[in-house]
Amino acid sequence: xxxxxxxxxxxxxxxxxxTYAARLGMWLFLATEVLLFTALFAGYGVYRxxxxxxxxxxxxxxxxxxGFVNTLVLVTSSFTVAMGLERATRGxxxxxxxxxxxxxxxxxxxxxxxxxxxxxHFHAGELPGRFYTSDAVQGPGGPIFFALYFLITGLHAIHxxxxxxVLAVIGWRAxxxxxxxxxxxxxxxxxxxxxxxxLIWIFVxxxxxLI
Amino acid sequence: MNPSLARSxxxxxxxxxxxxxxxxxxxxxxxxxxxxxxxxxxxxATTIAFALGGVFALLIRIxxxxxxxxxxSAQTYNRMFTLHGVVMIFLFMIPAxxxxxxxxxxxxxxxxxxxxxxxxNLLSFYxxxxxxxxxxxxxxxxxxxxxxxxxxxxxxxxxxxxxxxxLGAFILGFSSILxxxxxxxxxxxxxxxxxxxxxxxxxxxSIYATSVIQxxxxxxxxxxxxxxxxxxxxxxxxxxxxxxxxxxxFQHFFWFYSHPAVYxxxxxxxxxxxxxxxxxxxxxxxxxxxxAYSSLGxxxxxxxxxxxxxxxxxxxxxxxxxxxxxxxxxxxxxxxxVFNWTATLYRGSILFATPFxxxxxxxxxxxxxxxxxxxLATVSLDVHWHDTYFIVAHFHFIMVGATLMAFLAALHxxxxxxxxxxxxxxxxxxxxxxxxxxxxxxxxPQFLLGNEGMPRRYFSYPEKFWPLNVASTAxxxxxxxxxxxxxxxxxVALKWGPIAGSNPWxxxxxxxxxxxxxxxxxxxxxxxxxxxxxxYDLPGVETPPAATPEPKHAS
Numbered sequence: 002x003x004x005x006x007x008x009x010x011x012x013x014x015x016x017x018x019x020t021y022a023a024r025l026g027m028w029l030f031l032a033t034e035v036l037l038f039t040a041l042f043a044g045y046g047v048y049r050x051x052x053x054x055x056x057x058x059x060x061x062x063x064x065x066x067x068g069f070v071n072t073l074v075l076v077t078s079s080f081t082v083a084m085g086l087e088r089a090t091r092g093x094x095x096x097x098x099x100x101x102x103x104x105x106x107x108x109x110x111x112x113x114x115x116x117x118x119x120x121x122h123f124h125a126g127e128l129p130g131r132f133y134t135s136d137a138v139q140g141p142g143g144p145i146f147f148a149l150y151f152l153i154t155g156l157h158a159i160h161x162x163x164x165x166x167v168l169a170v171i172g173w174r175a176x177x178x179x180x181x182x183x184x185x186x187x188x189x190x191x192x193x194x195x196x197x198x199x200l201i202w203i204f205v206x207x208x209x210x211l212i
Numbered sequence: 213m214n215p216s217l218a219r220s221x222x223x224x225x226x227x228x229x230x231x232x233x234x235x236x237x238x239x240x241x242x243x244x245x246x247x248x249x250x251x252x253x254x255x256x257a258t259t260i261a262f263a264l265g266g267v268f269a270l271l272i273r274i275x276x277x278x279x280x281x282x283x284x285s286a287q288t289y290n291r292m293f294t295l296h297g298v299v300m301i302f303l304f305m306i307p308a309x310x311x312x313x314x315x316x317x318x319x320x321x322x323x324x325x326x327x328x329x330x331x332x333n334l335l336s337f338y339x340x341x342x343x344x345x346x347x348x349x350x351x352x353x354x355x356x357x358x359x360x361x362x363x364x365x366x367x368x369x370x371x372x373x374x375x376x377x378x379l380g381a382f383i384l385g386f387s388s389i390l391x392x393x394x395x396x397x398x399x400x401x402x403x404x405x406x407x408x409x410x411x412x413x414x415x416x417x418s419i420y421a422t423s424v425i426q427x428x429x430x431x432x433x434x435x436x437x438x439x440x441x442x443x444x445x446x447x448x449x450x451x452x453x454x455x456x457x458x459x460x461x462f463q464h465f466f467w468f469y470s471h472p473a474v475y476x477x478x479x480x481x482x483x484x485x486x487x488x489x490x491x492x493x494x495x496x497x498x499x500x501x502x503x504a505y506s507s508l509g510x511x512x513x514x515x516x517x518x519x520x521x522x523x524x525x526x527x528x529x530x531x532x533x534x535x536x537x538x539x540x541x542x543x544x545x546x547x548x549x550v551f552n553w554t555a556t557l558y559r560g561s562i563l564f565a566t567p568f569x570x571x572x573x574x575x576x577x578x579x580x581x582x583x584x585x586x587x588l589a590t591v592s593l594d595v596h597w598h599d600t601y602f603i604v605a606h607f608h609f610i611m612v613g614a615t616l617m618a619f620l621a622a623l624h625x626x627x628x629x630x631x632x633x634x635x636x637x638x639x640x641x642x643x644x645x646x647x648x649x650x651x652x653x654x655x656x657p658q659f660l661l662g663n664e665g666m667p668r669r670y671f672s673y674p675e676k677f678w679p680l681n682v683a684s685t686a687x688x689x690x691x692x693x694x695x696x697x698x699x700x701x702x703x704v705a706l707k708w709g710p711i712a713g714s715n716p717w718x719x720x721x722x723x724x725x726x727x728x729x730x731x732x733x734x735x736x737x738x739x740x741x742x743x744x745x746x747x748y749d750l751p752g753v754e755t756p757p758a759a760t761p762e763p764k765h766a767s
Binding site: 012018021026029030032034036041043051129130131132142148149 | 443
């Protein structure tokens with residue numbers, strides 16, 4: 002079994018167990034990521050309860066179309082990542098590289114749109130806490146909304162960048178034939194991470210833009 | 213000729229072990245992926261942190277020797293108790309047993325060659341070191357004066373260097389997460405054939421429960437500490453009432469982690485004790501399933517009790533009552549363990565060695581601290597004791613007392629396993645008596661002080677509290693001396709101690725199935741388990757045969 006000798010680490014007895022361990026570890030890691038964002042979502046919930054009017058007004062002032070397009074962009078990138086994984090299961094490393102590359106381009110588009118949006122906020126003075134100079138929303142609710150807005154979307158953007166790096170490294174290695182049809186766990190784990198980044202946005206979008 | 217034998221200068225029972233194989237240089241330690249070496253590095257690092265935190269504690273006790281200023285200013289005093297708390301909790305008690313002893317023992321106990329992710333394990337150590345250095349940098353730059361709880365709004369407005377300390381704690385959290393993740397996956401996937409969950413050593417069960425808490429609670433703490441740091445640095449106003457923020461929300465976030473964190477400290481202590489009580493009464497545990505599942509019970513209920521830290525923060529009386537009742541559930545699970553441990557002793561063949569002495573101390577501190585905890589979970593009583601020395605004494609008993617006893621029991625029980633040498637039994641008992649008595653003399657006066665109304669974290673106090681404060685400082689000196697004795701004879705034994713042999717305690721814990729110190733790959737052939745650990749009633753389970761060649765004895 003060439004696959005076993007190439008990919009099996011010394012302390013595992015079989016490739017199946019190693020794969021199972023890697024998957025379990027990744028799912029646990031994803032759970033910690035979810036909890037990291039859960040703290041922020043909980044904070045958002047509390048302040049929305051305290052300042053319902055201000056949050057509604059501040060949310061209405063956002064450019065919903067950018068959020069909507071960005072949602073489409075991220076969902077498409079998840080789709081290309083899933084196709085890349087499907088290529089990897091058939092041992093087509095070059096196909097994986099191509100599709101992961103497409104996902105990275107979509108992620109760049111996402112970050113670009115986000116940057117446009119951030120620039121608009123800066124010009125309008127819609128900034129966190131003591132930097133808030135806009136007069137669109139009265140009272141303390143507006144500055145707090147934008148503090149949470151920048152924290153949540155900023156942390157998400159950091160995750161997008163990390164995810165792009167992961168996809169780049171794995172896609173590049175896949176293109177060089179580092180994985181095979183019988184062993185493509187890193188591709189699978191990288192794809193899982195990207196899906197999580199996407200999924201978090203699926204929660205962020207309605208929370209911040211729609212309701 | 214075995215090359216590693218030729219290289220080995222140290223006379224040991226097992227000539228080819230993880231200490232001298234495959235290499236002995238500093239580089240081979242710093243880049244190792246061997247869980248045993250990483251465990252030892254964690255033990256060394258956490259011991260240094262413990263010494264540092266101990267020095268802060270002694271400075272606090274010296275300052276409180278007289279009612280007025282003694283050796284430092286009020287500002288320095290505030291920094292001292294903050295640094296004492298931060299160092300002891302984040303740098304010593306959370307990582308010491310899981311990352312130190314846990315790393316060393318979990319793979320040995322489940323018959324594995326290593327943890328599931330050895331590289332992640334090493335990363336966890338360096339993340340710990342990085343977090344510790346950043347926190348240390350903050351301390352040298354002036355430290356923080358907020359208390360280890362970092363309550364807002366004070367923590368976001370203080371002029372002290374709270375940001376590096378917060379970032380240090382944030383980074384340390386990731387070390388904790390990585391270790392917990394590794395242990396969960398290891399326990400699920402690396403168990404040797406025949407080692408069902410019902411045969412798993414109780415140490416592994418308890419470490420598993422700890423890991424669950426580490427994974428689920430630490431990210432929330434990381435986020436809330438980061439929010440405080442952002443607010444302190446940039447003034448974003450999340451927790452600032454002047455900008456419409458809610459400071460009590462921080463308390464909720466903080467205790468959502470930090471209450472379960474108490475069980476991150478106590479569950480590993482219970483893990484150690486469950487092994488020690490079996491080995492030194494030569495009996496299997498009385499109620500295996502009860503002890504195993506109560507660990508999970510504590511881990512679960514621990515997530516729903518955080519509000520008992522906030523009885524006076526303005527939460528409703530109904531919330532207070534609910535959190536109070538839920539807190540008492542922890543007492544039920546703890547009592548299940550205590551009864552099972554004591555029932556294990558019944559008709560056992562007890563060997564009153566140093567680890568057993570610490571077991572006795574543990575039982576006292578756990579029960580005494582636990583009962584005061586039940587009292588504190590009663591809302592009406594807590595209003596009287598809140599933020600007094602009664603609280604300080606309570607959590608030192610249950611958290612520090614229990615964890616410290618278990619840490620020392622583990623050190624004495626597994627030192628032959630880790631280093632292949634024996635610790636001096638006589639000095640061990642002397643130090644144990646000093647530590648246990650010193651601990652009591654330090655904190656029992658603080659129970660009394662708190663009940664009389666002395667608030668915690670105060671720099672000076674009225675003269676009527678003087679005698680009990682002197683008693684507390686005297687106790688702390690005895691405690692410190694006992695710990696210094698342990699440190700000295702451990703270091704001496706490391707070099708000159710007598711050779712321990714493979715299994716000096718004749719223990720039937722699984723980790724003793726392999727020679728001491730273990731070979732780098734733990735087991736030459738993967739073991740197959742047909743029974744649980746500590747089956748002293750089974751015939752034919754002899755101690756492992758003597759290694760050849762016979763050990764050279766250190767003179």
